[in-house]
Amino acid sequence: ISGLFRNVVGGKVLTKADLQKPMRGIEEHLLNKNIAREAAVRLCEGVERELVGVKTGNFESVDAVIRKSLTASLTKILTPTVSLDLLGSIKSVASPSSLNQRPYVISIVGVNGVGKSTNLSKLAFYLLQNNFNLLIAACDTFRSGAVEQLRVHARNLKELSQRESLGKVELYEKGYGKDAANIAKDAVAYAKQMHFDVVLIDTAGRRHNDARLMSSLEKFAAFAQPDKILMVGEALVGSDSVAQARSFNEAFGRGRRLDGFIISKCDTVGDMRGTLVSMVHATGIPVLFLGVGQHYGDIRTLNVKSTVDMLMS
Amino acid sequence: MVLQDLGRRINAAVSDLTRSPNLDEKAFDGMIKEICAALLEADVNVKLVGTLRKSIKHIVNFKDLPPAVNKKRLIQKAVYDELVKLVDPHAEPFKPKKGKPNVIMFVGLQGAGKTTTCTKLARHYQSRGFKACLVCADTFRAGAFDQLKQNATKAKIPYFGSLTSTDPALVAAEGVTKFKKERFEIIIVDTSGRHRQEKDLFDEMTQIQSAISPDQTIMVLDATIGQQAEAQSKAFKETADYGAIIITKTDGHAAGGGAISAVAATHTPIVFIGTGEHMLDLERFSPQPFISKLLGMGDMAGLVEH
Numbered sequence: 001i002s003g004l005f006r007n008v009v010g011g012k013v014l015t016k017a018d019l020q021k022p023m024r025g026i027e028e029h030l031l032n033k034n035i036a037r038e039a040a041v042r043l044c045e046g047v048e049r050e051l052v053g054v055k056t057g058n059f060e061s062v063d064a065v066i067r068k069s070l071t072a073s074l075t076k077i078l079t080p081t082v083s084l085d086l087l088g089s090i091k092s093v094a095s096p097s098s099l100n101q102r103p104y105v106i107s108i109v110g111v112n113g114v115g116k117s118t119n120l121s122k123l124a125f126y127l128l129q130n131n132f133n134l135l136i137a138a139c140d141t142f143r144s145g146a147v148e149q150l151r152v153h154a155r156n157l158k159e160l161s162q163r164e165s166l167g168k169v170e171l172y173e174k175g176y177g178k179d180a181a182n183i184a185k186d187a188v189a190y191a192k193q194m195h196f197d198v199v200l201i202d203t204a205g206r207r208h209n210d211a212r213l214m215s216s217l218e219k220f221a222a223f224a225q226p227d228k229i230l231m232v233g234e235a236l237v238g239s240d241s242v243a244q245a246r247s248f249n250e251a252f253g254r255g256r257r258l259d260g261f262i263i264s265k266c267d268t269v270g271d272m273r274g275t276l277v278s279m280v281h282a283t284g285i286p287v288l289f290l291g292v293g294q295h296y297g298d299i300r301t302l303n304v305k306s307t308v309d310m311l312m313s
Numbered sequence: 314m315v316l317q318d319l320g321r322r323i324n325a326a327v328s329d330l331t332r333s334p335n336l337d338e339k340a341f342d343g344m345i346k347e348i349c350a351a352l353l354e355a356d357v358n359v360k361l362v363g364t365l366r367k368s369i370k371h372i373v374n375f376k377d378l379p380p381a382v383n384k385k386r387l388i389q390k391a392v393y394d395e396l397v398k399l400v401d402p403h404a405e406p407f408k409p410k411k412g413k414p415n416v417i418m419f420v421g422l423q424g425a426g427k428t429t430t431c432t433k434l435a436r437h438y439q440s441r442g443f444k445a446c447l448v449c450a451d452t453f454r455a456g457a458f459d460q461l462k463q464n465a466t467k468a469k470i471p472y473f474g475s476l477t478s479t480d481p482a483l484v485a486a487e488g489v490t491k492f493k494k495e496r497f498e499i500i501i502v503d504t505s506g507r508h509r510q511e512k513d514l515f516d517e518m519t520q521i522q523s524a525i526s527p528d529q530t531i532m533v534l535d536a537t538i539g540q541q542a543e544a545q546s547k548a549f550k551e552t553a554d555y556g557a558i559i560i561t562k563t564d565g566h567a568a569g570g571g572a573i574s575a576v577a578a579t580h581t582p583i584v585f586i587g588t589g590e591h592m593l594d595l596e597r598f599s600p601q602p603f604i605s606k607l608l609g610m611g612d613m614a615g616l617v618e619h
C-alpha cells in the first residue's frame with residue numbers, strides 16, 4: 001500500500017529527479033518493443049522535457065502522467081500529416097476524365113528479403129479489388145527466381161480477379177541481367193499505350209550501405225518517374241531500420257523522397273511493433289500499409305490507435 | 314561488418330576507464346552504462362543486457378577491491394569473458410563425414426536467406442570434395458523452386474524439387490531417398506520460411522523433419538533481426554532442435570546483436586556467416602577469435618590463459 005501511495009503524488013510539481021527512475025523503466029519498455037535505441041531515447045527526452053515543471057493532477061501517479069505523455073507522442077509520430085488516399089490519387093491521374101490521363105506508377109524498394117515482391121502482390125490484389133487494371137513490372141533482374149516469383153503471383157491474381165470479375169492484371173518482364181531502370185521505363189510506356197491504370201514496379205533488394213546499388217536508385221527514379229515510391233521495412237528488423245529508412249529516403253536524388261512505408265511481417269512480432277516507430281522517427285515518412293501474413297489479403301492500412309495500444313501494453 | 318562498431322565502442326569504454334587517472338566506482342559505473350548502451354543499440358536482448366550488467370558488476374565487485382589489485386586487467390577480463398559467454402555456447406557443431414549421406418535441413422523465418430545460403434553451403438562442401446546436392450522442400454513460396462534451381466545450376470550442383478506438389482514432407486522424402494540411393498554425401502534440404510505464431514507452419518516443419526531425419530538442422534538468422542530474435546529462435550529450437558546457426562547479411566550495417574542473443578538463448582553455435590548475395594559469400598565462424606577481433610585486442614586472448 002505504501003508503495004502505491006508513494007507513487008501517487010497528486011498536485012506535485014515534477015522535477016527531473018522525480019522522472020529519472022520511471023523514465024529509465026519507460027526506455028527499457030520501448031526497447032523491449034523493438035524500438036531502436038535512438039528513437040526510444042528521443043521519445044523519452046521529449047516526454048521528460050514536456051513533464052518537468054508540470055503539476056500532476058489530484059491523485060495522479062507519476063507513472064500515469066508519463067504514460068499519458070508517451071501515448072500522445074507515439075500517436076503524434078505515427079499519425080500522418082499528409083493525406084494517404086492512395087485510391088483517390090490513382091483515380092485523379094488514371095481515370096479517363098482526368099486531364100492528362102496516364103498510368104499511376106508505384107515502385108517498391110527495400111533491403112533484401114523484407115517482403116517487397118510479396119507485398120507488391122498484396123497491394124496488387126487490393127487495387128484489383130478496387131477495379132483498377134494493373135501492369136506488374138518485374139524489375140528485379142538480379143535475384144534467382146525473382147521473375148518466376150512474380151509470374152506465379154500475376155497468374156494467381158489473374159485467376160482470382162477473373163473469378164470475382166475484378167480488374168485486369170498482366171506481367172511485364174524482360175528476364176534477368178538487364179538494367180532495371182530501362183525495363184521500368186519501357187513498362188511505363190507500354191502501360192500508357194495499353195491503358196493500364198497502375199504500374200507496380202518490383203525492384204531487387206539491396207543493402208542500404210551498398211553505395212553502388214543504392215546510387216542506381218536515382219537513375220531508376222528518373223527513368224520510371226514513379227508517383228509513389230514505397231519502401232518495405234520489416235517488423236523483425238531491429239536498430240538497422242533507422243539507417244535503412246534514412247538511406248533509402250536519401251537515395252532518389254534531389255527533391256525526391258520516399259512516399260511511404262509498408263511494414264511487413266507484423267504477424268511475426270506480436271506486439272513488438274517498434275520498427276514502425278523507428279522508421280517514421282528517422283524520416284517523418286508515413287506508414288501506408290502493414291503486411292500481416294503471406295496471403296494476398298494480408299495487408300492493412302495503419303490503425304494508429306491499436307498500434308499505439310500494442311506499444312504501450 | 315557485423316559487431317565491429319560495437320567492438321570499437323566497448324573497447325573504447327573499457328580503455329577510457331582503465332586509462333583515466335581516478336579509476337573510481339563512478340567511472341566504473343559509467344563504463345558499464347556505456348557498454349550496455351552499445352549492446353542495446355546493437356539489438357542485444359534487453360534482458361540479456363541487464364544480466365550482463367549485473368554479472369560484470371558482481372565479478373569486479375568494485376567496492377571491495379583491494380587497492381593492490383590490477384583493476385585494469387580485472388575489468389577487461391570480466392567484460393571479455395561475459396561477451397564470449399554470449400556467443401560461445403560450448404557446443405560442438407555437427408561435422409559431416411565423407412563416404413556416407415549427411416542430410417542437412419534448413420529452417421528459419423521468412424526471407425532470412427535460407428535458399429541463398431543452401432546453395433552457398435552445398436558449394437562449400439562440394440569444393441572440399443564432398444558429393445553435394447540440393448532438395449527444395451519449399452512448396453509454398455512463389456518461385457521458390459525456380460530460385461533454388463537457378464542457383465544450383467549456376468553452381469553446378471544437382472537438385473531435386475517439384476513444381477506441382479503441395480506436400481513439402483513428401484517432396485523432401487522423395488528427394489532425400491533419391492539422392493541417398495545415388496550416394497550423395499551432402500544432401501541439403503531447403504524449407505519455407507515460417508514463424509512461431511503460426512502453429513500449422515511449425516507442424517509442417519516437424520513433418521518434414523520426421524520424413525527425412527536430418528543429421529543436422531540449421532537455423533538461418535538475418536543479422537538485422539531485433540528483439541524478436543530470442544522468442545523466435547527459442548521456439549524453433551523447441552520444435553526443430555537445430556544444432557547450428559548461420560547468420561546472413563553480415564555485409565550490411567547491422568551489429569547482429571539480435572542474432573547473438575539467439576545464440577545465448579539457445580546455446581547453439583554459429584557455424585557460418587553470409588557476407589553477400591553471391592555464391593562465394595560465406596565464411597566459417599568460430600566465437601573466440603571472433604570476439605578478440607571484435608574487441609580489437611590481440612592481447613585479450615592472452616588474458617584468458619591467466
Ligand SMILES: Nc1nc2c(ncn2[C@@H]2O[C@H](COP(=O)(O)OP(=O)(O)OP(=O)(O)O)[C@@H](O)[C@H]2O)c(=O)[nH]1
Binds near residue numbers: 114290
Ligand atoms: N509472415 C509474413 N511473411 C511475409 C510477409 N510479407 C512477406 N513475407 C514473406 O517473406 C519472404 C520474403 O518475401 P519476398 O516478397 O520474396 O521479399 P523481397 O523483399 O521481395 O525479397 P528479395 O527480392 O529477395 O529482396 C517470403 O517468404 C514471403 O512470403 C508478411 O507480412 N508476413
Ligand SMILES: Nc1nc2c(ncn2[C@@H]2O[C@H](COP(=O)(O)OP(=O)(O)OP(=O)(O)O)[C@@H](O)[C@H]2O)c(=O)[nH]1
Binds near residue numbers: 207422430586587
Ligand atoms: N546482402 C546479402 N543478402 C543476402 C545474403 N543472404 C541472402 N541474401 C538475400 O536475401 C534475400 C532473401 O534470401 P532468400 O534466400 O530468398 O531467403 P529465404 O530465407 O529462402 O526466404 P523464404 O524462403 O521466403 O523464407 C535475397 O535477396 C538474397 O539475395 C547475405 O549474406 N547478404
Ligand SMILES: [Mg+2]
Binds near residue numbers: 118140202203204
Ligand atoms: Mg523480391
Ligand SMILES: [Mg+2]
Binds near residue numbers: 428505
Ligand atoms: Mg527460400
